[in-house]
Ligand SMILES: Nc1ncnc2c1ncn2[C@@H]1O[C@H](COP(=O)(O)OP(=O)(O)O)[C@@H](O)[C@H]1O
């Protein structure tokens with residue numbers, strides 16, 4: 001009988017469920033967008049219950065197609081989970097009820113907390129221990145904001161019933177049903193909290209103590225047990241719906257999942273996923289490399305207790321810039337039309353859009369700024385703004401790749417790409433052009449659901465559908481598109497210099513009390 005693997009992909013803007021065959025081809029899928037809640041400038045929330053119900057809906061939708069095509073659900077051997085990382089959920093371990101909306105990774109409300117933490121003794125050593133710099137991005141600062149500002153959260157802390165988790169932990173907990181109390185997280189997700197020691201893949205009491213204070217001892221909060229990314233027993237089974245009783249057997253944060261789905265298993269291979277944000281992961285093998293050039297150190301995957309690590313360049317705004325032009329400025333109703341609009345002009349017309357909606361992440365880490373457009377004249381058209389929005393991601397990608405080259409000492413051979421925005425041919429060509437001096441080809445696979453594929457691989461290893469990396473070799477290899485630079489490197493270098501000038505000019509826009 002044919003064997004299939006299910007994959008839950010819980011992203012920042014939508015949830016999906018895909019079913020893959022052993023050749024790594026998706027045979028059925030369903031996708032659902034959910035609400036983006038922006039209560040104040042800089043705040044970004046999701047409803048945790050809506051996230052769970054969107055996942056259930058996607059499972060039901062994909063299974064309907066799967067069955068209609070004559071397949072039996074008994075041929076689904078296991079289910080993997082991949083998810084937006086850092087996004088923070090707090091719930092009461094006694095009731096299983098969420099105590100606040102999920103605070104999304106893009107949210108910058110914890111800026112004052114970050115500033116205070118940076119002044120504490122030991123702040124300089126955090127990076128060596130957990131691989132992340134102090135910023136509003138990791139989960140810990142969101143948790144601290146909730147403890148300090150939300151009475152229900154404080155109350156649960158005092159009662160000793162406060163549970164904290166990233167989206168993977170919340171989903172596994174809810175899919176299993178509250179009664180079973182399956183409370184786990186994998187190292188690729190746990191490494192994004194700042195509580196996990198990047199060297200041991202365990203919670204580090206020194207890190208937990210660093211973030212506490214006289215009022216809050218964080219060791220009193222229930223945190224998920226960290227288990228391998230691929231594991232038949234730890235993740236439990238789905239408790240309700242059409243896949244009730246089916247095993248959850250793998251879990252990876254979405255950016256790690258994309259690296260796995262792109263089969264970036266060799267040290268030196270790298271991918272960029274252009275989704276809501278854009279995330280470049282560079283496999284550094286079995287040793288964590290701590291960046292001295294503004295990158296993060298993260299766990300790439302841990303299938304069998306011998307983890308692989310990656311250097312990461314996190315860019316906060318990619319597709320969300322496209323969505324901003326659509327939803328806030330009314331430029332179009334469809335993402336692909338933004339690309340068309342950008343194609344109506346030959347160049348950016350002198351415009352640089354620093355899309356710093358959450359400040360600028362890697363490799364800059366600038367917090368005292370906001371989105372800024374430079375170079376507007378009477379000549380400026382909507383097409384120029386659309387083009388500058390696409391270019392912003394590509395400039396930041398170049399800055400990250402240059403930092404990776406410095407940290408690793410090796411130039412990158414090729415950049416594998418995926419994610420919603422990689423559907424834009426124009427954007428991928430701009431990317432290749434902006435990298436003209438680096439001569440890095442952009443390689444886009446035909447099947448671009450690589451994040452979901454990565455989670456399916458994690459679950460498939462646990463269920464014995466695949467046994468080793470060699471068996472994955474042929475998956476998703478045909479029909480790739482390669483984008484090479486067409487621009488003269490002298491011209492792209494000029495563009496990059498203008499971008500760097502714009503980045504420097506936007507520093508310091510936000511005053512201390514803003
Ligand atoms: N043709 C396109 N051109 C530009 N952006 C696109 C295109 N298609 C999709 N996108 C953008 O990609 C993003 C969705 O990508 P996806 O990988 O699904 O993100 P996520 O996993 O973060 O939810 C959206 O922000 C959307 O605007």
Ligand SMILES: O=P(O)(O)OC[C@H](O)CO
Nearest residue numbers: 011012084085275276277
């Ligand atoms: O939703 P994405 O694909 O932009 O990914 C979100 C990241 O995991 C945040 O770190």
